[in-house]
Amino acid sequence: MDDAMSDVEGLRQRFIAEFEAGRAPDPREYLTQVDGADRRELEALLDAYLEQAPRRSFDAAAFAASPARDLADDLTQALGGQAGTWPVLLPRLRQTARLRRADLVQRLSAALGVTGREEKVGRYYHEMEQGLLEPRGVSDRVLDALGDLLGTSRERLREAAAALGPTAPSPGDTLFARTAMPDPDARAAMGAPPAPSGEEPPEEVDEVDELFRGAG
């Protein structure tokens, strides 16, 4: 092989060796070492290799430090819930929109015309992110407002809610959340915990309940 091909071949082999050793080499570091046609060829070869690369064996320590962990937790949450992939989709959209949960709840409340009821809206939104709220009960007004805030559409949110099909887990099984306690942001958005049953009469159904539970 000529010199240019040897350079590309050497970089290709080094990348593959590092990748197969279980590290996570950044292909851009290899691509920047060649220019023009060499770079395009190397990119094509690395992509073709990765397209066929077999699944990596599980490594608990590496997994614990990987962003893949959050996704596995969210998907498990989704599988155990009743709201399709909302537990996967909603936190990611919120993160992309750079909105803390409390800020989102505040804006959502304003958009729904229920300013002053943020605590209850926050509880319902928390249930949506956890996959605990029956999606058919959530009104189009809520989904339209959420869609505007999160850069998506009512249709996509409805589609995500139906994405996992109808299978439901048995009620006796335990669903483990990502953390034992919600983070401070979540706690702030959820407001005060409900009073123990028996001490106070149940809350009356109001406009917020209608918006989040009354559509079905």
Added chain:
Amino acid sequence: MSFRPRHEHELNALSDDELIAYIRDARAAGALEPARVALQVLIFGHWNIVVARLRMKLPGHVVEDTAGDVIARAITSTFAGASVGEFKSWLNTILRRAIVDFYRDRERTIATDPLFRDHDDHPAPEPGSPDHAGYVETQMVIQSVLDELRGDHRAVVEIVVLQGRMADDACAEVAGMTPDNVYQVVRRFRVRLREALEGDNG
């Protein structure tokens, strides 16, 4: 339905499609913790592959979010009732669509730059494929050069170039191949690929 939870090492030995079937069975049985372990095996196993491929094609600040979306969509769509075929192929299809969609969306919007960049965002230059058309064309070029090869030569290229294995493996698995043959087949493929990429580029 009887569902038997498996140990992690057993799950590691399952194919992607067997893992998906196991997760579906676990969910149907209400066994979420076994489903979680299988999801971990599946997601971890593909994470670095998807991230590395996206790093070559997308700006750094969207890579991990997009990787999560791609893997999540690939997995959850297998629960929706529609047959998606082999999981790995389906994952590759969704990844390609995500890249195309990213550039299509970017053409429609003014900018996608983040409000702030992560401190550890990689300093390396952004990907060389400036648009979705370029990415799709590169994929087509590789496929067309592969399609030009006769069967045994294609098998050699797949083993040595695409799977990153040794020439000895090609000699062992492809009838009549010697190390010299393998070297020549791979060299000719590389020369042809380069010509095709340069032609496509020009």
